[in-house]
Amino acid sequence: MTTTLNLNGQPVSVQAEPETPLLWVLRGELKLTGTKFGCGIAQCGACTVQLGGQPVRSCSLPLSAVGTQPVATIEGVKGREIDALRAAWSALDVVQCGWCQSGQLLAAAALLARTPQPSDAQIDAAMNGNLCRCGTYPRIRAAIHQAGAALARTG
Structure with a gap:
């Protein structure tokens, strides 16, 4: 399934199922490896990105939950x-x-x-x-x- 993300200020199309964790899309599909895998259960924070300006754990956040909210990773966060x-x-x-x-x-x-x-x-x-x-x-x-x-x- 094709999904468009608002990623680091740019629209980015990805091929992934809606239940795929955002972390796997970032690291696997988009090769943005600054966001790390730590525990896989949203407890350690290594996978933290910003969603709509708020920190979220991308290892447990399904792609379907992102919607049109802007996602910022360490590679593209600005301010x-x-x-x-x-x-x-x-x-x-x-x-x-x-x-x-x-x-x-x-x-x-x-x-x-x-x-x-x-x-x-x-x-x-x-x-x-x-x-x-x-x-x-x-x-x-x-x-x-x-x-x-x-x-x-x-x-």
């Missing part, structure tokens, strides 16, 4: 929030193995879009369930704070 986060991630050397990082960044970007200077509690709530096997949580939190501060300075 002030992701730019500030990428700079902070680099400055604070957040990444170790990197497996979870695309999901972490997309969840953090959605948080900063709705809460530009989040508290620790707001960060913890928004990032809850985005697991990092390397344990870089303190650096992730610091990078989100740094990105929020940078956004506040640039208005």
Whole structure:
């Protein structure tokens, strides 16, 4: 079955059954491998993408549930929030193995879009369930704070 996705700001046609998880379409059909497979049961967050600007777990989201909502992956997400986060991630050397990082960044970007200077509690709530096997949580939190501060300075 042919489906058209609004992917990273562009219409993209894919051949997949409606029940196919979005993750498999992104990685298998479209070769966008920045979104990772982690657990397959929507618990770890490695597969996080943005759907309509909100973080969702693509491993458990059927293609039929996407509809016309825009999908953003790490390869194509744009905006002030992701730019500030990428700079902070680099400055604070957040990444170790990197497996979870695309999901972490997309969840953090959605948080900063709705809460530009989040508290620790707001960060913890928004990032809850985005697991990092390397344990870089303190650096992730610091990078989100740094990105929020940078956004506040640039208005």
